[in-house]
Amino acid sequence: MDRAFQVLEILARDGHAGVSDIAEEMGVHKSTVFRLLGSLVSRDMVHQNNDRGKYQLGFGILRLATSIPARLSIVREARPFLESLAEECKETVNLAVLRSNYAVNVDQAMGPSTLATHDWVGGLTPLHATSSGKVLLAALSADERDRIFREAGLLARTPRTITKREDLERQLIEVAHNGYAEAREELEIGLNAIAVPLYNHMAAVVGAVSISGPAFRFDPKTIPGLIGTLREAGTRISAKMGYTHR
Structure with a gap:
């Protein structure tokens, strides 16, 4: 066998x-x-x-x-990796999916030294102002993004939120190229985040896993190995969902 x-x-x-x-x-x-x-x-x-x-x-x-896909639960498959990331990075880790023009956090793991106690699970967050949302947007067609922007808009959540379509589109090109997205105090002042995509057996993006933390201590690009660790977790979760990278 x-x-x-x-x-x-x-x-x-x-x-x-x-x-x-x-x-x-x-x-x-x-x-x-x-x-x-x-x-x-x-x-x-x-x-x-x-x-x-x-x-x-x-x-x-x-x-x-x-x-198989109907029997797979992205929450169940991702949970051990969320907990591992939270333990290793000591920050909040979220799993998000696209629902009704928003990024919805469907699971969360808290790091041992996490100061914030906010529960993001079940909350609707704007796609253009979050790292997970940008990952999900970057995977959509231009027509689908057009529809979402018409219906949901690009409202400012903080002075740092990207509200111009052309600026956001340029960033989404970088997200697709780099394989990760950042949000720097764009949803809340004092909150930074980074996210990577999750793929299914058809190589379609079905979710995003993110790490977020206080801006005073959490700057993803200055933390050695953080991006690689997050990417590895994304790859392993995707493999659980049937994705085979070729």
Whole structure:
């Protein structure tokens, strides 16, 4: 069973592979691979490409995969990583999703030395004024952003909130390029935050995980290793949601 899963993982990673390639990577004889592939083909989990003789994932995998997302809870999958981040960074960690033109925090973990006691869970926060919101906006199409900005507007929450569309769009390009977003006292004076996207099995952004803290001590770009730690957590949560980066 373990070897069959290993074959599936190789095909998922590479898209397709021949018997010799699979045997070499697994360190087994080609006859073993033939037997494994035969069993997987009979269950429609693997399909042989007649033109090149290589194997790729079959429709049986797709049928199984489509039944998984409905059973996955992003809150359940992310919770251990939120707690780990809060413990390591000693700040507040939030998990947010896009709902009705806002970023909604659906879970939160508090660091051991966190001064703030505000409970963000369930609260609607403006997309343009939060790090999580910017991550979610950056993943949308221009038409979808147009609709949200028309309906929700770009209201100032503090003097630092970005309220000009062109300025925000420029920042969203950077967010998409860098893989993270920051908000510096844009939602509340004295509060900084940084967030990274979470992906599902279709490589679509389904949420964001953020770290926030008092501006006097929390400046993400000056804390060694913070961005890398947050990115790693985002990658691991995404993997739990079925995302495979290629």
